[in-house]
Amino acid sequence: MSVLPLVFTSGWASGINAYAVVLLLGIFGATGLTDEVPESLQRTDVLIVAGVLFLCEAVADKIPYVDSVWDSVHTVVRPVAGAVVAALLAGQSGSIPELAAGAVGGTTALLSHFVKAGTRMAINTSPEPFSNIAMSTAEDLGVAGIITFALFNPEVAAIIAAVLLLLGLVILVVLARSIRRFLRRRAQRREERRLAATEARRVPPY
Template sequence: MSVLPLVFTSGWASGINAYAVVLLLGIFGATGLTDEVPESLQRTDVLIVAGVLFLCEAVADKIPFVDSIWDSVHTVIRPVSGAAVGALLAGQSGSLSDIAAGAIGGSTALASHFVKAGTRMAINTSPEPFSNIVASTAEDLGVGVIVTFAMFNPEAAAIIAAVLLAAGLALLIFLWSRIRRFLRRRAQRHEEKRLAAEAREATGAPPPR
């Protein structure tokens, strides 16, 4: 059986929560639910690290502005994780070359990461924190459900992931005006802080407490 649908789905999910993907796949492989998962993802130390980082993301991802900082840090981590997981899955099955699987997993993860990060920027233009919590919870549940579904029906899961990715990209284009406003507001705050610091330095005033 071709591993391509699972590679695509894991890549999409990695762009949203890479640690959840590694944790879920490792658990599925360790419990014998599937033989598609390589042993390197089933190691106890890998599962522990993935679990701890997943908990860290679960908290950071629900705090306004902290979630955008977290996303910025993971602009490289998520695509690399998607590529690595894809290559490992391909190496386990032998039905797809490691390079091709890495490219598919990494590029899909990068696309879904941009959707997640861009959507969060738009959400952060709103002053209330509840939308962040709702969005983060929905993302975590979505990743868990679709990755689990991919274990039993990888083709259908890949189709769902592709539809969600396309819908997310369309939404990102629609929300671009809010994202630009968020970036402009953040740049203005940074500039105001810089000017205030220069003014204090020029007058010899002490910094604010």
């Protein structure tokens, strides 16, 4: 059976929460629920690191503006993680070349990451924190649900992931104005901090 649907779905999920994907796949493989997961993802040290980083993301991802900084840092991390997980899954099954799987997983992860990061920028234009918490929780549950579903129904899960990715890209285009407003506001705050620091250096101590 081709592992491509699982590769695509894991790539989409990695763009949202790469640590959750590694953690879930590792746990499912280690507990014997599936034989699709390579042993390298089932190692205890990998599971511990993924678990700690998942907890860090779970906290940072729910704090306004901190989530956008976290997303910026993970612009490289998530696509790379998606590509690595995809290549490992392909190597486990042997049904498609690892390089091709890595390209699919990495590209899908990058697109879903842009959707996640852009949506958060739009949400951060609102002053209240509850929308961040709700969105982050929904994303975590979504990743857990679709990765679990993909291990047993990979084709259907891949279709769901593709639809969600397409909808996310459409929403991102719709929210473009809010995202630009967020970026201008962040640039303005950065400039204000720079000017304040410059002014503080000019004022002689008493």
